Amino acid sequence: MSEQRPTITPYPDGPLLVRGDIDLRTADGEPIERRRRTVALCRCGLSTIKPFCDGTHKAAGFRTDD
Amino acid sequence: MSLDVRPAALAAPFRPRGPLSEAVLARLTGQPGQPGDAGLAALADRALTETVDVVRDDDVQLALFALFASSYGSFDQFEADLEWDGELIGARRQLEADFEQALRAAVQVPALPTSTTDAVARALFALTAQEGGPSLSRYLAKRATREQVLELLVQRSVYTLREADPHSWAIPRLHGRAKAALVEIQADEYGGGRPDRVHAAIFAASMRGAGLDDSYGSYVDVVPALTLASHNMMSMFGLNRRLIGAIVGHLAAFEMTSSIPNRLYGDGFRRLGFGEDVTDYFDEHVEADAVHEQIAAHDLAGALAEDRPDLLPDIMFGAAACVTIDGWVAQQMLDAWHDGGTSLRVPV
Numbered sequence A: 001m002s003e004q005r006p007t008i009t010p011y012p013d014g015p016l017l018v019r020g021d022i023d024l025r026t027a028d029g030e031p032i033e034r035r036r037r038t039v040a041l042c043r044c045g046l047s048t049i050k051p052f053c054d055g056t057h058k059a060a061g062f063r064t065d066d
Numbered sequence B: 001m002s003l004d005v006r007p008a009a010l011a012a013p014f015r016p017r018g019p020l021s022e023a024v025l026a027r028l029t030g031q032p033g034q035p036g037d038a039g040l041a042a043l044a045d046r047a048l049t050e051t052v053d054v055v056r057d058d059d060v061q062l063a064l065f066a067l068f069a070s071s072y073g074s075f076d077q078f079e080a081d082l083e084w085d086g087e088l089i090g091a092r093r094q095l096e097a098d099f100e101q102a103l104r105a106a107v108q109v110p111a112l113p114t115s116t117t118d119a120v121a122r123a124l125f126a127l128t129a130q131e132g133g134p135s136l137s138r139y140l141a142k143r144a145t146r147e148q149v150l151e152l153l154v155q156r157s158v159y160t161l162r163e164a165d166p167h168s169w170a171i172p173r174l175h176g177r178a179k180a181a182l183v184e185i186q187a188d189e190y191g192g193g194r195p196d197r198v199h200a201a202i203f204a205a206s207m208r209g210a211g212l213d214d215s216y217g218s219y220v221d222v223v224p225a226l227t228l229a230s231h232n233m234m235s236m237f238g239l240n241r242r243l244i245g246a247i248v249g250h251l252a253a254f255e256m257t258s259s260i261p262n263r264l265y266g267d268g269f270r271r272l273g274f275g276e277d278v279t280d281y282f283d284e285h286v287e288a289d290a291v292h293e294q295i296a297a298h299d300l301a302g303a304l305a306e307d308r309p310d311l312l313p314d315i316m317f318g319a320a321a322c323v324t325i326d327g328w329v330a331q332q333m334l335d336a337w338h339d340g341g342t343s344l345r346v347p348v
């Protein structure tokens, strides 16, 4: 059975959910530890645990066009 | 194996709070009835007739808690053979009927959105954005004393040492994408294959780190009826197939009111000098529940409403019930602390 290709799914007014085997890296190329199978990447820019989402986009009223 | 090697009936794991819970505990622990005992149906009937508020009734909520605990297998003292005992199940159904009716009367459900994934997700985010919960987390972050943050752990232990279990009852009752979404969330709740990362185990470690007893049920005697009611509500929604919409809505609202409050709880524990062994649980939930809330709103509740529009009213009811009852629990704690007291029946 071949590995499913990884997916990145935008959720309306919220983060990008990443499923599947991908490496996350910092700007310097350092690996970022991934602690769960599905991760949410912040796209509002306001999370305190970037690159992951911490739910702050809700209180900030972040809106996307989807 | 013959029946006579069974151990003698064990003492109940917590104390009764009235004639109904006393009889239920005696029955669940296999104590033989006494001649002249009123039947469970009659005791349940009397408790329900006499109570002024079934949601805050200690005897009723403790009886329900014990009956559900029998299904979870929470206590070795409750005999496995009695899980489906006709009289116990009969009493549970009597109590559930009145409890559900009281919840439906008390909970204001917002106007129903259309049955599309997007509209339902938006309605759920709107509903949970109004909740009063963060005031408890803000208080924890800024002002709570050491005793008060320990009380929070004690209050939460009734659910959190069994975190995720009430919602797992829904898995076989769902199909297709809603089932896949629930399993995606629950797999993460249960540690993604790592026993030490099971959320209930992380919470147990936090309790130990704070010097509290992490064995399940050790604080049942000290929590008020409302705390039991909040857990009983989830158990009732989860264990009754006809309430599948309500347990899904409950999970969505629960996840949506979690990541920001957990950051604030973590801040409170850090402020008071607790270490990472205690804050790990809260920090884990900031990241985890920001993932779960998206899956729960869109892929679970939204998709279920689209696939089964008949369940939409209960999805919204379950979500509103979560926000309402957990708001009452939080308010009760804040009120007690405001008056300089404890939110527990007996301080620990």
Ligand code: FES
Residues within 6 Å of the ligand: A014, A015, A016, A041, A042, A043, A044, A045, A046, A047, A052, A053, A054, A055, A056, A057, A058
């Ligand atoms: S997208 Fe969630 S905090 Fe930025």
